[in-house]
Amino acid sequence: MFVLLINPPWEKPSDDNRARFKVVSCLPSLGLGYVAASLEKAGLQVRILDLNIDRMTRRELAVYLEKMDPHPRWCGITSAATTLYAALDIAGICKKAFPEARTVLGGVQPTVTPDLVLACEDVDYVVRGEGEEAMAELAKGNPSEKTLGLSFRQGGRIVHNPDRPPIENLDMIAFPAYHLFSIRKYHPPEALFRRLPAINLITSRGCPFRCTYxxxxxxxxxxxxxxxxxNVIDELKILTQRHGIREISFSDDTLVTIRPRIVQLCEDILKNKIDITWSCNAIVKFIDEEVLGLMKKAGCHHICYGIESADVQILKNINKNIGLADAERAIKLTKKAGIACRASFMYGNPGETEESMRRTLDFALKTDPDFALFNITTPYPGTPMYQWAKQNDYLLSEDLSLFTASKCLMRLPTASPETIEAATAHAWKTFYKRPRYMLGRLAKIRSWYDVRAYAKAFISLMRFGNKKASK
Known part of the structure; x- marks a missing residue:
């Protein structure tokens, strides 16, 4: 039996700050990779079609699918908020090309809004949460009513089976089916990788924190x-030795939470002489100078810290359990270790004011990370913030194509959407157009790759500034 797995394209609106400043990445869907490996382990044939790599129009996709031989019996499509509409459209195209096939949607958005997804008649099933076991059971013929974590239509109503318990032993899951991806076509965000080919890898599932967004x-x-x-080292060996990978983007919500664990990871990378450079996310309060030195030695060249705001009350409002002193210390120590530091901030949090946004920008300028991201707080479905916005009638739109972190989707009582969007644009320009910053980046150029990356980012910034100035 043949199963087709599809990653829908992430369409980048012209006002999306991530695309404008070259922080967009094109990396494989690890979720599909894990599901594919589980299906192969169950004895099924699998193909992955990544429409972010193999770009096609709707007509081209329809022709491509119609020519597929053999036809798949199952079509699995992953989806996040911004790709849901594309995913539903692709489900319809699959139904026309393969009338006998069953379509299954999984991923973040179908998990949090299964009823919305199943309102589309082209979708037969939604797999909620982890999909490795549920998808394999379905494809092998397990009755839908006995498949945990599954939602489907039955007798004119939507049925939600009980949740599937989380997989406790992650070491038992087969590594993603990397051989089904065109690995050399992928890359992390521009200016945030040192070598190619590159790929993403996740060492954990979940997060110990409860941020409302x-x-x-x-x-x-x-x-x-x-x-x-x-287990992680075994996967790294396969990636480097079998697939020639030289750069890893660790995709954990935070890689650095347990000190002995990150120490062991770095020591084992060195002990096994695994030749990689890598980047990760980390929490500021778990960083110290010794760990940073070891991370640097093991190949880490870039760390992203989610700071979000420099206003203490705002941090409390979003349940962000960090201290500003820890954030300032982490940025300083990371730069001292010779690791590029990226700090992420959000404007438009509950309780946001013009003063709190100025305070956040002042903090970014004072601490001077190598890169700063200023996104607009987005109340994604499935988050406590979304529920808060709905309950208080602050939500301006539920058009998921707008959930790009670049448009204000909440009308707060403390700051208007126009004020928040203007402050965000001002923060981008103020941080990056400083002569001190530009000279500092020039001083860090070490290769033609750096020249190309910085030149692209600078041109994008200039265009952004001119566009805003003309409005």
């Missing part, structure tokens, strides 16, 4: 689950 607890509820470092 994050849906991780909805997707992966309960405690933080960790793969063993031995």
């Amino acid at each position: 994050c849906a991780t607890q909805t997707i992966w509820p309960g405690k933080l689950r960790l793969r063993s470092i031995e």
Whole structure:
């Protein structure tokens, strides 16, 4: 039996700050990779079609699918908020090309809004949460009513089976089916990688924190689950030796939470002479100088810290359990270690004011990370913030194509959408157009790759500034 898995294209609106400043990445869907490996382990044939790599028009996709031989019996499509409409459209195209096939949607958005997804008649099933076991059971013929974590239509109503318990031992899951991806076509965000080919890898599922803007607890509820470092090292060996990977983007919500674990990871990378450079996310309060030195030695060249705001009350409002002193210390120590530091901030949090946004920009300028991101707080479905916005009638739109972190979707009583969007644009320009910053980046150029990356980012910034100035 043949199963087709599809990653829908992420369409980048012209006002999306991530695209404008070259922070967009094109990396494989690890979710599809894990599901594909589970299906192969169950004895099924699998193909992955990544429409972010193999770009096609609707007509081209329809022709491509019609020519597919053999036809798949199952079509699995992953979806996040911004790709849901594309995913539903692709489900319809699959239904026309393969009338006998069953369509299954999974991923973040179908998990948090299964009823919305199943309102589309082209979707037969929604897999909520982890999809490895549920998809394999379905494809092998397990009755839908007995498949945990499954939602479907039956007798004119939508049925939600009980949730599937989280997979406790992550080491038991087969590594993603990397051989089904065109690995050399992928790359992390511009200016945030050192070598190619590159790929993403995740060492854990879940997060120990409960920030109100994050849906991780909805997707992966309960405690933080960790793969063993031995298991991670085995995967790194396969990636480097079999696929020639030289750069890893660790996709954990935060890689640095347990000190002995990150120490072991770095020591084992060095002990096994795994030749990679890598980047990761981290929490500021878990960083110290010794760990940073070891991370640098093991190949880490870039760390992203989610700081979000420099206003203490705002941090409390979004349940962001960090201290500003820790954030300032982490940025300083990371730069001292010779690791590029990226700090992420959000404007438009509950309780946001013009003063709190000025305070955040002042903090970014004072601490001077190598890169700063200024996004607009987005109340994604499945998050406590979304529920808060709905209950208080602050939500301006539920058009998921607008959920790009670049448009204000909440009308707060403390700051208008226009004020928040203007402050965000001002923060981008103020941070990056400083002569001190530009000279500092020039001084760090070490290769033609750096020249190309910085030149592209600078041109994008200039265009952005001119566009805003003309409005």
